[in-house]
Amino acid sequence: KMNVESFNLDHTKVQAPYVRLADIKTGEHGDTIHKYDMRICQPNQDHMEMPALHSLEHLMAELSRNHSDKVVDISPMGCQTGFYVAMINHDDYDGVLDLLEGTLRDVLEADEVPACNEMQCGWAASHSLEGAKQIAQGFLAKRDEWTRVFA
């Protein structure tokens, strides 16, 4: 068994898009970190292009925190098929789906990518608001499939 949770997941058996509870880590004082696997593209068949992924990272990281103060981290997967969403003391799966839905609806309304300039970003030239919106739109269109992880 591997240390990394997703290395024990059979990526040939999943069916994107989905949102999956990947891991729960409990601190010694009793706080819990729930990590969700937000899978946008079908593994080994499709992936997000980096400028669109990068813009979606900025948008989700900023806008999700207008909905919840329990967001610990939203980060892309190196495989470019999805994001990991880490929440503190938030074990409500349906609540996380609502958070993601609300955040992605905000993405569709955005006029610009937050912080897409050389002062606020590590690679200001690598952005695509249009690409981020297309990903958000496609994921939202399959909202009723998010809870079904395996084909």
Add this chain to the structure above:
Amino acid sequence: KMNVESFNLDHTKVQAPYVRLADIKTGEHGDTIHKYDMRICQPNQDHMEMPALHSLEHLMAELSRNHSDKVVDISPMGCQTGFYVAMINHDDYDGVLDLLEGTLRDVLEADEVPACNEMQCGWAASHSLEGAKQIAQGFLAKRDEWTRVFA
């Protein structure tokens, strides 16, 4: 002021490579999440290529957990200039530097990228062990500069 910590960081003033404590989040029960900004490339001048970044993600995510059970998450930045490392109940900055150093030394010793196949990975074709080792080597070579964040 933006919600995302790094959107309030002046990326034109930092000098990579560095490791910076970016955020501390304390749960209502008293556990703390420390998030570190492990910056490998100089913002808006250089970036990691995705296959190398992806392999380094796999290697660090798996190997770091052989050194510590306090790793919550290691994830790439969408700007491709670094990684975020989230730790639970680990406020020892020098200890985190040692963890990263030990992990990257393991990367240099690796014979293969863990889980770089279609069952265990979202994009098995997008990997470069050689690229990941080159990044690790370059970062390790500047070990004495990791604590200096600003130019």
